């Protein structure tokens with residue numbers, strides 16, 4: 001009998017958790033919108049966050065992009081050579097990097113690095129009553145803690161995605177042209193010919209979207225942290241896991257959205 | 269100085285609060301008059317801090333009402349609490365300093381948020397507040413590099429710097445040496461005398477209690493067990509009260 005009721009109960013509980021989670025995120029979004037509409041820009045905090053989110057994540061994103069571009073070229077080249085189209089390896093790598101690999105890998109890396117630190121920072125402030133101290137001084141925690149991070153993320157993320165793509169392409173060029181001897185002119189010609197501005201716009205749009213996802217998920221985990229250091233640890237782990245999964249799922253739907261439903265350019 | 273006419277500055281009625289399984293507060297009624305210093309005493313873990321958090325809207329009651337200066341605090345949303353929080357400041361039991369900011373920046377924080385923009389004025393007021401608590405030399409330090417007592421004093425400086433109409437102190441003299449404790453007591457008294465500031469003080473320090481309190485409320489089992497002046501407290505025949513203020517315990521170990 002237990003088994004039968006569990007079939008209903010467990011999915012039911014998961015569903016309720018999901019609804020409650022979405023509700024909490026919706027409240028955070030509402031508070032964030034109110035914070036925006038108050039038009040108090042804490043420039044110092046935003047700058048600090050840009051340094052820590054944007055500037056600090058460059059190395060991670062560049063290395064990720066470069067090695068992905070390199071290994072992708074390396075594997076693709078072998079198969080393309082079978083078809084005799086090895087010179088167009090630049091085209092496929094470029095489109096893949098712009099549309100998918102650049103934003104997704106940059107998103108995952110930034111989510112791991114920055115999402116974890118946001119959740120840990122805010123979570124520590126929450127469990128040590130620093131968030132309450134803010135509230136007592138009439139400062140809404142979302143205004144002070146979330147808004148600057150959000151703005152910094154919106155500014156940093158597209159740049160990080162662009163860097164990841166750029167270094168991926170450079171690595172790809174290096175592998176193809178210097179490694180396999182694909183002529184420079186052909187590589188560049190195919191690449192430029194098959195990449196248009198919409199591929200870049202799609203990449204940037206995804207960068208924005210992933211930035212929003214990381215900030216919301218991580219700040220939410222931080223603000224709801226309780227039970228001391230243990231709770232902060234749990235929140236940090238959850239921030240990374242949830243934001244990574246949500247980004248990958250959102251990426252799929254964004255790809256569909258940007259290709260079919262609200263197409264950017266002549267992709268299909 | 270104490271203004272007992274009209275409305276009390278803080279008015280608590282029928283305050284109930286359950287946290288987890290525990291009924292921490294089971295019907296607190298308390299009035300604190302403008303310009304009065306009311307001390308809350310009581311055994312550890314009986315809800316003194318919880319009561320204080322209700323006054324400033326950090327916690328919402330299950331039942332009952334809390335009014336500050338005529339504004340009903342319970343039921344207000346976070347952003348609607350701003351007027352209350354302009355009037356009231358709070359010293360946290362653990363000081364709750366911002367650990368990213370230096371001591372000076374911590375103390376300057378509420379001033380900036382209250383809209384003081386003049387750099388010179390901020391600097392002067394911060395220096396004055398730090399001098400009062402004896403931290404004039406330590407303004408550049410980060411909270412992690414302070415001792416427990418110094419952290420507490422920095423918290424006090426942050427709570428008094430804005431000259432709010434009412435200050436809530438959660439154990440201001442715990443972890444301070446006797447001399448500094450006396451300084452803090454004097455500060456609380458002076459703020460009351462010179463600026464008519466209303467104070468709600470949670471304390472376990474009997475010496476401090478008898479120095480600063482106008483009235484004393486003792487919390488026990490989620491209710492006000494005793495409420496009265498110092499003289500009434502000393503004269504109170506109740507055994508629990510006497511054991512508490514004299515620090516006597518029946519221990520069978």
Ligand SMILES: Nc1ncnc2c1ncn2[C@@H]1O[C@H](COP(=O)(O)OP(=O)(O)OP(=O)(O)O)[C@@H](O)[C@H]1O
Nearest residue numbers: 287288290292311312313314315316317318319361
């Ligand atoms: N956020 C919370 N969640 C669950 N229980 C809580 C919470 N905050 C306080 N409590 C419980 O409420 C009770 C009263 O706590 P409170 O901090 O008010 O004690 P206190 O009177 O200030 O004690 P002390 O003198 O030791 O500071 C305690 O038993 C505590 O465990």
Ligand SMILES: [Mg+2]
Nearest residue numbers: 316317361438
């Ligand atoms: Mg306490």
